[in-house]
Amino acid sequence: MMETSAIDYEAAKAKAETNVTEHDDTMANDDVSIADGTVSSSATDHIVKLRAKYGFLRFLHRGDLWLQKHAGVDTVGAERIPPDQRIELNSLTMATFWFAINMNPGVLVSGVIGSGLYGLSVVEAILIGLVATMLGALGPAFSATLCPPTGLRQIAVSRFTFGIWGAKLCSIMNVVIEVGYAVPTSIAGGQLISTISGGKVNTAIGIIVITAVSWFLSVLGLRAIHLYNQYSWIIVFSLLINVFVVARPFFNPEPTHRYAEGMTHTAGCLSYFSIVFGSTISWSTFSGDFYVQYRADVSKLKVFIYTYLGTILPWCLVFPLGAEIGGIYVSNPEFFTIFNAQSIGGVVSYFIHPDAWATFVSVIFALSFIAGQSAQIYSSGISMQLLGTYFQVIPHFIWNTLVAGIILGLAWGGQNSLLAILSNFTALLGYWVLLFVGCMALEHFIFRPRLGGYNAEGWQDSKAMPLGLAGVTTMWVGYALTFLGMAQTWYTGPLAKLIGDYGGDVGPFISATTCIVLYPILRHFEIKRFGR
Structure with a gap:
């Protein structure tokens, strides 16, 4: 049985290589080239033709070039970054x-939910939260390792698992996820700015400020x-x-x-785990977007460790404080x-106290949300x-502007429901992200080695x-x-x-x-039937 499987994969690998070779030989007829390694010639030609046909596209392109030349704006979009265009970046x-x-x-706020909403003790909330964080952070740490060697963004890399059309669905879901997590941060920042003003500036104005700076x-x-x-x-810490x-x-x-007992307590532990796990694993859909400029030969282990530690350490340091505040809350x-x-x-x-110091702290805390939200808007634009x-x-x-506008509108409408948004939406998104990164991990470790790895040059070749x-x-x-x-406030499944x-x-x-x-079962038969 093992020998037959090996033969199947060798044949599939050869067939995939033949498909690419034949495709290159007939690119004049098919109008597709993968030799460039960034954007296929058909895609490039199509973009040029569209700009020639529509004046407003030429106007936007000229604006893009002007921003790059006069404002130093990084106008690189979703295209692949070839190895010779990478730059040296500090590993830290x-x-x-x-x-x-x-x-x-x-x-x-995530720490408050455990004891504040689910009746867990402070100690239980801390332990469950930290375990969920350490497990969830494995997702973004792994997915980040896929992007420097290929020079592709995270969703582009997912084409090797979900195909070109499947990856388009992943693009849409990634935008939903990033917007979904950016909304509560906008609300939290807006609430802080409102607090600074003593209520003179309402939360909506604060939301506008945080979203606008993140967009910029x-x-x-x-x-x-x-x-x-x-x-x-540094100062936030x-x-x-x-x-x-x-x-x-x-x-x-x-x-x-603790304030819950028996099976209700068990249910609270499970639900709280899902929320925190969903929060940390959610970065998996775009963690590699920020590594495409690193050298292709950068150590994968280094990328994994730095991403993992950079994700879990803030939670390990801040999360217990949130759980303690949850204890005060109840x-x-x-x-x-x-x-x-x-x-x-x-x-x-x-x-x-005093009030002047509280104002300063609130300003810094409000600005701290910009780090994550700017990354979410950036990644959504790529998607x-x-x-x-x-x-x-x-x-x-x-x-980026469109996504920021959507975030602003949703945050404005949900400004009085921060805890509800966090406790319902994050777990819901975490389910999908787990499937996304899980499929990519299985593809990477089981099937890609047998298929010759990642043909990064062919990322736009169907x-x-x-x-x-x-x-x-x-x-x-x-x-x-x-x-x-x-198990959410709006729906509880039969097993839950x-x-x-x-x-x-x-x-x-x-x-x-x-x-x-x-x-693994479906992918084995897909390779056996289609050779790729």
Whole structure:
């Protein structure tokens, strides 16, 4: 049986190479070339023709070039970055990038949810949160290693698993995910700015400020985001230590006391795990976007370790403080009222004095959300371009502007529902991201070595890419099955209902099981039938 399987894969590898070779030989007829390694000639020609046909596209292109020349804006879009165009970047930039994204008071809110909404003890919330973080961070750390060797963005790399059309679905989902996580950060930043003004500036104005600054940084491009993130976390970390010191006298004197018992307690543990796990694994859909400028021979182990540590360390440092604040939330009626009204702004106004110092802390905390949101807007713009040539012809900064506008509108409408958004939306997105990165991991470790690795030059060649039947089927069958184990305020699946009074979320476990069982079987038959 093993010999037959090996023969099948050798034949499939040879067939895939033949497809690419034959495709190159007939590119004059097929109007496709993969020799360039960045954008296929047909795609480039199509873009040129579209600009020649439509005046507004020429206008946008000239604007893009003007920004690059006169404002130093990084106008590189979704195209592949060839090895000879890479630059030397400090390895520590990898870690500080993720450190800055996760070093913000939004992590405090995630910590509050455990004891504040699910009745867990402070100790339980800390332990479950840290375990979920360490497991979830494996996703972005792995997916980041795929981009420097290929020079492709994360969603572009996913074409080797889901095919060209399947990756378009992934592009759409990535935009949904990034917008979904950017909305609560905009709300949190807006609430802080409102607190600074003593309520004179409402939350909506604060949301506009945070979103606008994040958009501006995303338009400046990759180097600007790296530069900002390299230093922005330092003062935020210092101020979070200050919050810990001043809040410590208010900590719940019974950190092991929990407010839920029996199966309801078990359900709370499962649901809380899903929320935190979903928050950390969500970076998997775009973590590699920020490594395409690194040298192709950069150590994969280094990329993995720096990304992993840069993701988990802020959570390990900030998350326990959030859990402790959650303990105060359920044991201190005065703080309960203030937090419900002002969220993170309430934390600052309740614990930090004098008022001038509290104002300074609030300003820095509000600005700390820019690190993550600018990256989310940037990545969403890339994903929009990867939907096809008609989308790629639109400059990156236009898509960034559209995404920022959507974030602004949704945050404006949901500004009074921060905890509800976090507790429902993050877990829901985490199910899909787990399937996304799980399929890519199985493809990378099981099938790519047998198929000759990643033919990065052929990333836009439909005959070089897999059809994606296995990946797309696994992804959507798995996602559908997670609804059986989902436990959200708006829906509780039949399996989740079996656990506790309100249901326990077992969606991530269903996603993982479906992926591990289904994808290898379907992918084996896909390669055997189509040779790629």
